[in-house]
Every structure is written in structure tokens, then in C-alpha cells.
Amino acid sequence: MSSINRFAKQIPAHVLSNKRVGQYHQILLNIGDLVKHCHPGNFVAISVGGDNSGMILRRAFAISRVSDRGEYGGTMELIVAPHGAGSRWLCSQQEGATLDVVTPLGSAFGIPTEPVNALLIGGGYGSAPLFGLAEVLKARGCRVDMILGASSTPKIYAPLEGKRSVNSLKIYTEDATSGIHGRVTDSLREIIAQDQIDVIYSCGPMAMLSAISSIASSMDVVHQCAVEEAMACGIGVCMTCVLPVTKDDGSIAMLRSCIEGPVMDGAKVAWNLVGQGREVKA
């Protein structure tokens, strides 16, 4: 634990651009040297509402991608869904605005040391961190397949340049407005078997992660999922973001998803106990 958040800093970050992409906003921030310490799976916590805001807590967003090349030096990209007041405020920030960010936070996806067959599954804006992850996996010689799903097409985030870093991409929409009609888990067993998947990386709504976990466990596939629990502090001090996780001795521990996550071993999360069956509103 003492290694986690070791490089986290609170810095002012300029908004370099803010573009609408489907239902989301793609926001590019100038974060300088911190990019060096950002890994796929890490997140950023942002103050919202400006000075004297009644919204006193930061909002968490997965780091979609970082780059240390380009005219502005180190940059970080976020994919933000305008959900409630805080994320809507963020989406309304124009080029030139300054944000108060703390990053990089939390655990990162574990990268295999050997080339393996990896399946990346994203739900909604959950695809955001997967493209950066795909690049890293490709660089390690992995085969990278990707499945994205959402209720409808505008909620699918799949940038052109991102598609280049994967070997295959399947899209599912529940309203059949694009790709396959249905959910990412509909043919998951078949895909795992056919493509000889060794490891699944996932990010998206908790219900999706839970469904993937049960399939992955039953087929003995490693499953690293980035969870999303409501977080008050994002830095491990408040205990609000906990998830029930099964320990080696079979007992349950409540682990902080901000600091002992957001990337967790899907097989260990006691999904049936999450929120005592009541789901956190995504």
C-alpha cells in the first residue's frame, strides 16, 4: 500500500481541448511530467464547481490515455459522461480553463510478462482506459481482442486511432443501433473458447463486471476488472468505496476500491455481497 499513490500529486491542469464524442466529452488536460507515472487503470480525481462550490468532493475519472509527445508536453485524455451536476460542470469547461486534479491514483492493470491472448471488454465510457492498455499489451506481443457494449450507439466510445491497436473489435448495442444486438456477455463463453483467451481486462458498469466474472471464473480465465464505487476521497482515507473481497481463508474483507483498486481480481470480488445486493447507481 505504501507504494500506491506514491507519485500522486495535486496540480492545476489546463484544459487543452474539450470535444463532444457521441454522448461523451473527450477532454484533454495538460499535466506535464506526471504522465510518466500514469498507467492504464489509474484514475484522476477532479474538483468540480469552482471556488465556493457546494460540491465538496472530487469526481473520479479513468485516465483514458496519456502522451508525453506533442506540442504541450505531457497530456492526459479523459472520456466524461455528463451524468450529474459535477460531470456536467466538467463537460462545460472550455479550452483554457484550469482544473484542480489529483493523479495518478489507484492500482493499474497488471501486464503479463509473456505474450498472451488478451480480451478487453468495455461498457459505455469503460472502454476509455482500454485503448491505452491495448497499446501496452501489443507492445508486449500480446494478441488483443476487444468487445465494447452499451445501451445505444452514442454511448459506444471507440476512437479510430484506438481501433488500430487491437486485433479485432466487436460492438454490441442493446437497441441494435450498431454492431451486434445484445450484450457483451452474450457470446462471451464462445469467444473465450474460440480465441483461447488467457486473460480478460474489463471496465464498465458493476453489473457487467459481475457477469463477466462469473463466466471467467467458470472457465478459469484470469479477469482483471476496473471497478467503479462511489468515492468520497479517492486516496484511501475515508472507507466509503469498499468492495467485499474474498480472502484466501474464505473470509470477507472490505477493500477500498480507490487504493486497493480500481483494478481488482474479478474472481475475488464477492459480487453477490456488493451493496448487499443493492447496486451503486452508475
Next chain:
Amino acid sequence: MSSINRFAKQIPAHVLSNKRVGQYHQILLNIGDLVKHCHPGNFVAISVGGDNSGMILRRAFAISRVSDRGEYGGTMELIVAPHGAGSRWLCSQQEGATLDVVTPLGSAFGIPTEPVNALLIGGGYGSAPLFGLAEVLKARGCRVDMILGASSTPKIYAPLEGKRSVNSLKIYTEDATSGIHGRVTDSLREIIAQDQIDVIYSCGPMAMLSAISSIASSMDVVHQCAVEEAMACGIGVCMTCVLPVTKDDGSIAMLRSCIEGPVMDGAKVAWNLVGQGREVKA
């Protein structure tokens, strides 16, 4: 009372310009047809901090000037001192921003039906509404002298075009950085006597209004002052903005300065009882 605030409306107003003038910001707002109902002495109440602001109360500002000519239609000008968080937020609003304003509120300066000799006294940003008043008085054939005072030059607001509408202008600064060294009340008795002043109009810090009142009363000069008490609602429903006023029978009433003011008869305010001797912080 039922006539007051009869024309008040809550409207979105665009910021047409925001310029620094000394220590103040001169903010021009687009308020359309409402200008017709704005009179010198009236004020505007503005929401500050944006949506989800922790600052839940409006801030009050004297209407400095209105105009219904010009390319934008009806406009209103404010002179705002960056004092605390709310007024600083207002001063930071750029051209194009939209403000939530309620105006015109409160009582206006009474205009004499005959041509008289009027003395207008402003302290700090208190001069703001006096230039518009001077124009009205001149149009009625009055002689208009003006005295402005502040602790230091950057706190004197005296626009060039405004100076044209007065017969004479004296400036006092306490640090002697411009005009006469001292306070507006220093030679007030002499001025009243020499210039045969019939009525004094004043706007500024409460201590100044109180000092003017005692001189004006002792010399039997009418004194209309625009007071400044902390206001929670600005529309007469909360009773926070009260001032002790002596009634005809000699008893004291606590009148709401937002609706039975801000323009009050200086002779009737029981200055010695204001805040039981404790001044409201300006």
C-alpha cells in the same frame, strides 16, 4: 409598499463588458426593457458562484446607470468592488457570461418638482448611482454639486462623462493621493451654507451617511441617503436588512432597507441605534 418592486423581474442578463476602473469593475449588462423601470437609487440582486454554488444568497449592487439607446438595447451599468468571494466572482465574469439578476429593486431617490440646489455626496463606489441621479436633476433644472471621498485615489469612482453632468466636483482622499486631504464631511457645513444647498443626496458607507445626517439635520437640509445593510433576500421577505427609524410619534420602527429603502430620509434614521452601536462590516 405594494407599489414597490412592482416592475421587478428575475431575468438572465448577458455581460456586455467588464472593465477595471481603479479598484472597481465597471460591468455592463444587457437587461432589455427593464431599463424603463430603473431609477437612480434602485438596486439589482445578482446570484453568484454559478450552479451548485455554496453561496446561496444574492448580492446587491446599486444601479450605476441605465441606457436604452446603443447597439444592445437596454443596458445597465454596475460599479463593483471585489470585496469577498461573491463580488470577486462577479468581477471575474467575462464578456458573454450570463448572470441571473433580479431588478429593479427598492426605493429610488426622490426628485424635487422645483429646481433646487442639490449636493450629491458619494463615498467609494457609492458615487456610482449619483451620476445617473445628477443627469435627472439637471434635466429638472437643478444646480448639482458633487463631493466624492474615499480612503485613496483608486477607490474614487468618477468617470469623465459623469463629470459633465455636475456643476462642480470636489474629491477628498484620506491619504491625500488626490484632491483634498480629508473626508467629505470636513467642510460640509461651509459648503451647505455657501452654496445654499436645499437637498443632499448621499450614498456610501454607513458611518459617512450618519455623519452627513447629523450635519444636515442641524442645518435643516433635506438628506436622502441610500443605505447599505446586509441583505439576505433583497425583496422584503426576510427582515434581515432592517434599520431603526424614528416614527412621527417618536417611537422606533425597524424598517427593511431593501423595500422601505435603500433610499431613506437621513433625518429619520436612528443612527445611534444602528447595530446597537456595532457597525455592519462594509
Next chain:
Amino acid sequence: MSSEFDYSTKLGTAWFPTPLFTASGCASSGRELAQFFPLKSIGAVVTKSIMLKPRLGRPTPRMSETPSGMLNSIGLQGPGIDAFIANDIPWLVENSARVVVSIAGETVEEYATLARRLRSVPGISALEVNISCPNVENRGLVFACDLDSSRAVIDGVRRIIGGDLPIIAKLSPDVTDIVSIAKGVVDAGADGVALINTLLGMVINIDTMRPHLGGKTGGLSGPAIRPVAVRAIYQVHEAMPKLPILGMGGVRSGRDALEMILAGASGVSVGTASFGNPHAIIDVQTELERLLRERGFDSLRSAVGFAHRDAQSAPDEDLS
């Protein structure tokens, strides 16, 4: 409002076309808000707590803004019951407003006297009894903070009023056990309770380095206190599910009002929000109706206390 949705509510025997009320002390006697909307379009105007004699109230400063809230220390400034009955009620009645009169006293006797004066005044829908006042006969201890004093006030008022007017006891949140106070006043004859009055607070002026308010302490209101209000409403509704509750404390939008309705309020008062937005009560009224309809309720009443029902039940099941 279409005929399919029944937005009306009752507090005891009093009927109101909508559940939106002004909060006592936040609408003066009604006239001033009438510049912004017709008073008859809301459920009722709850007037500023009136006392027997005219009162000047506390010294200024009387307010201080705090994060998402404000402190006030008005000290019940008002014209006294005679002028109030002579001037304010007739004006409200003329303007077709429904009227809930809030009364406040310094002794049990004073409350009873106020009730006697109001008993036969036409045009009053209900009495709100503000018991968050210092009891001069009991070391200045606030009536609402003491079970026996609270009961004594309501008992005295009930005796005078008989069964004519609904009596709503307005309680303070500054107590260890608000449910026991609520039970006490109901037992003493209250037809409903108003929850909550302001929380006792203080701000120190860091320039003068002394308490900022002329009255030193003040009452905290506004969105900051909403979670405390919702909790109080929930607790009291849980203990007495049939008791009409007039909820208030930090409501500034339809969603806030909905929280209170679901927690158990039959009506909602909007106070401090009107200071920031003179149309707040109208906005809340419009949004609340929309939110209720969107959730499948066909009446306000079917939503009251819904948060207490077991998690499986849907609005439709409650329409029987």
C-alpha cells in the same frame, strides 16, 4: 395540472390544492412575494410567526451566509396580533391565498391568548405553532427543547381552538429525540407537525473577532440542513405513519421536495430558497409534479412516505 394527477394534500381537516407552502418567516406576510407570482397558485402562505405585542426584534447584523446555508437572528420582529389581524389576513384573503398562521409566544398563556384571538378570524386554514421560542417561565429554555413545555403549549392552544382549526406544531431539530417530542405534541392535541425549524448555529466574524450576529447565535437554514430535515421527517413518519408532516429545511428544487415527500411529508415549505430565487416555490411546485408523474404516481398522497415501503413495491401497487 391535468385531471389525472391529484396534487392536493391535507393537513388534518385542511385541504390544499398543492403541497407547496411558504415557510414561516421567509415570506413575511405574503404581499412582497405577490410581486413575483399569484399567491393563490401555491398550497398556502404560512405567515411569519406573530406574537401578542409588536416587537422590534434583534439588533443587526441579523444574518450571515454560511456554506450552502445562512444564519438568521431576526428575533421575531413583527406588528403584533392586532395589527396582523387587521391588516395582513384580510389582504391575503382578498388575494385568494390560503393562509396558515404561525404563532409564537413567551409563555404558555400567550400562545393560548393568540389562539383565542385567531379562533374566529375568517380565512385561516390552519395554525402553525412555532414552539422554538424561549420560555420565559422556564429559564428561557426553548419550549421545543422540552417535552413538557411543548405539550403544555399545544394543550393550551387545543383547548381554545377546539376542533375547529388544524394545529401544526413546529418542532426544533436541536433535540436528542425528536420522535418523543412529536409524540408528546400529538398526544397533547396537535393534528400534525412541521419539521424542521432552524438549527442553532454561530459565526465568528474574523475581523471583529466577536460573534458576527447581533444576537450572537442564529438559526441555520438552507440546503446545508436538508439531510437533517429528511432524517427527522423519516423518523417521525416511521413512528407515526398517519401523522401529517409539513416538511421543510433546505428545499430549493423539486427533487429536494420529493425527498421529503418520500420520507413522509404531506406538504413541503420553501423558505431560504426564496431569498435566492423569488420564484423558488413555483419552480419547486412544477418540478415536483413532473417528478411524481414520471415515477408513475397518480397522486401526491400515494407518494407520501414511499421510502418506508419495502423495496419491491412499485408506485402502481399503492394506488388501490
Next chain:
Amino acid sequence: MSSEFDYSTKLGTAWFPTPLFTASGCASSGRELAQFFPLKSIGAVVTKSIMLKPRLGRPTPRMSETPSGMLNSIGLQGPGIDAFIANDIPWLVENSARVVVSIAGETVEEYATLARRLRSVPGISALEVNISCPNVENRGLVFACDLDSSRAVIDGVRRIIGGDLPIIAKLSPDVTDIVSIAKGVVDAGADGVALINTLLGMVINIDTMRPHLGGKTGGLSGPAIRPVAVRAIYQVHEAMPKLPILGMGGVRSGRDALEMILAGASGVSVGTASFGNPHAIIDVQTELERLLRERGFDSLRSAVGFAHRDAQSAPDEDLS
């Protein structure tokens, strides 16, 4: 800090170089904040309330943001006293942090047992006794809401501790009369009081239409509650001017902390503000010192309770 200004404070016999403390439950066991600043640079780390046994705490959701505040319902999740003594205290001591240990129990006996376990552990500056816990032996009524239970807990802890460690009783604002509770615990042996714990609140989720928190009710914290905290501090200091008070509740800037010092606090804990700003406590510490110096104080101690002095006195007169 220059040598001319004495920023140190004392709570009972315990000395701290600055008056800034973490708030229990808002800094976990200290390690996590150490990524952002050295723990030894603040007055002390107040650890999350520890219980006898390991606890999983309440179901999620455990938090809800509210206007300028938040509700939490953690349910005292923690490793239990054994693991805490084995892992957390040694780490804090190694990192030169001053440590105030917060304890919580379900019975009077449990508090005493915790005190016994901690009595001889080296490196602890003081005990904060969190009595805002349900008393399983008294219908689940929160200790801090009952004078006798509050006294019993402190009495039990005091007997075990003897005169060794200062005992700070942490009180709940959810009471009718916080001064009487404060007097009670002081009488039972507390060396000081911590004011205030969270206010009981609730949020209804308007989508599920049920209480949002897994634990239904939660504790309200953050700037929203600051006026209530300042009032409590002012009242208790007025009643017992010599009693050390650790103030807390919504402090996020030096000016907020100054309000509490002037009201009567000898130290200030920063809780919720650290969630929005991991350096909040350092920022508060720096700004508070500046504000005190600007006002002519040459020590923190000369400013404690200054708002109670008569309006004519200036800081200089108190430096004798």
C-alpha cells in the same frame, strides 16, 4: 514558523507543536495521507476509531454528497485493536507522527478494555473517546446522547488510564444540551472534549425512492455543519473556559479554523476537507498561523476563546 510566534498547544498534559489535527475517520491510520505531506509536520494524527474486534462496517453505498457537505455511513470498519497496535501505531511512531488514538465500543466494558490494551503502548499522546456509538446495553441509544452513559464510559476509561494519558471525550451535536453532556464527562474524568461529531442525517435516492445509504441514516460532515460546530464550541467554552476543546466540523481554511480558536478551541481537526484536498490540513495550518500573526497574537494560546472577551480588548492586552 519564526521563534516569535508560539504555535504550540496543549490538550491536558499533552503538548503539540501546532493545533492542527486530522479528524478521526478522515485520515485512516495516517499512512495514506503521508503520500501528500510528512505527518510529523502537523499537530497530531487522530486515528480512525478502533474497536475491540475487526469489523466489516456497513453495506455500501456508504456516502452521499449533500450541499457543502456529505453523509457517511462507514460503520466503524476496522482491523480491531490487536492488529491496530501491532501495525498502525508502530508505523506512525517510526514516522515521527504524534498520535491520538480514537476508541469506540458497544458497551462501557469494551471502552475500558480498549483503554487497558492501549495504556502501556508507547508513542500515544492522548486518547479520544468516540462516544457516538450505539450502546447495545441501552436499546442501542447512542452513548453521547445520554448523560449517564457518557459519564459511565469516561469514568470507566479514566479508572484504567489513571493520570497517564489525557482523555478527550468526543461529543455528538445531536443533543438538546451539549453543555450538560460536556460537564458530565469532565466530571467523570475527561481532560478535554472534542466537538463535534457528525449530525445525524439522511438522503433519499429519488431514483430508487429509498434511503440512499446502505445504513439508511448517516453522519453529516463538511462546511455545511460549521456554524453548528462553532456554536457548540462557544457554548462549552463559555461554561468551562479552562477546558481544552478540540474543535472540528467543516473546517477547510485557516479562517474556518480561526473561528473555532476564537470561539474557544485549543486545537482544530480537519476531516472532510481532506477528501477534497489532500493537503487541506497543511493549507489550514499555514493560513491560520498567518491570520493569527496579522491580528497581533504572539501565540496560539492567547487567541483561544478571544470571542468571549469584552469587545474593547485587543490581542496585545492578553499577552501578559
